[in-house]
Amino acid sequence: MNQFKDLQKLIKLTGDRAKLDAKANETYIVYKTAEGQIVKEYSDGNIIPITERDSSHA
Template identity: 65%
Template sequence: MVRLQELQKKIKLTGDRAMLDAKANGTYIVYKKSDGQMVREYPNGEIIPMFYTGTPHE
């Protein structure tokens, strides 16, 4: 159980760091929500869903 808690803490810290980098560089982060939806999140809190475009590299 302790390892799971440590892993969850590291995942959260990684996400927090990514958002700090996005803010510093004027960009956004991309992640998958628990329901499977891919989203872009901007440092101002705006969340925009991403939709499948059918590109062959995905």
């Protein structure tokens, strides 16, 4: 049993489930891209980068 492959599969399944939940609730998921950018991805495929100004709570 390859634990690394199992972990990769679990991470992928978790992301797929998050996308389904976002679609059902008409919202978006947030994640960090391979380039290090944090983005919002909507169920229609629209991806919007989050800027520091967007992430501020002040």
